[in-house]
Amino acid sequence: SSELTQDPAVSVALGQTVRITCQGDSLRNYYTSWYQQKPGQAPVLVIYGKNNRPSGIPDRFSGSSSGTTASLTITGAQAEDEADYYCNSRDSSGNHVLFGGGTKVTVL
């Protein structure tokens, strides 16, 4: 498969938990990275590998995967987490890059 599917938008109350999902057949075989992008800025990696956070990313961000669905969870969402989130993985060949369409997270 050559597609990753995300919900276009989700909202979360301040301090609550939100899960963003990404679906794609190839996710059964490859890890998913997650990027956060704020307006006018380059994407920032928040999760990679099985469930790893780059230095400087708060531990309220976590990743998980089951079958063909990968998830990014923000536990205790903060106002600064309001952004677009993109999942990123590979196609079935392992050599082509796939991005999901992005999920806009609004913190209420």
Added chain:
Amino acid sequence: QLQLQESGPGLVKPSETLSLTCTVSGGSISSTNYYWGWIRQPPGKGLEWIGSFYSSGSTYYNSSLKSRVTISVDTSKNQFSLRLSSVTAADTAVYYCARPWTNIWGQGTMVTVSS
């Protein structure tokens, strides 16, 4: 610390060829079999992968752009380049060079296709 920097014209005329260069600093582009590539983002839209290559030489392109894209590498300058031919307004976007699946991205450069 590996850093990437895009450079090239910010304005390209329709039907012409867009050319961008990514300069890699803080490490050698050929020292390890890393995967490098170009990604773009049209205004108000999502991220789109354009193409990539392994340091060992294999190159891969997005099938929707393959007929118009060429990615080349200059190891002597520690740079890689993107050429996109026959551009239209739909190619207007911020173009990023990056190591996909990592936190190593350039800051991005806006390219507008307009006469």
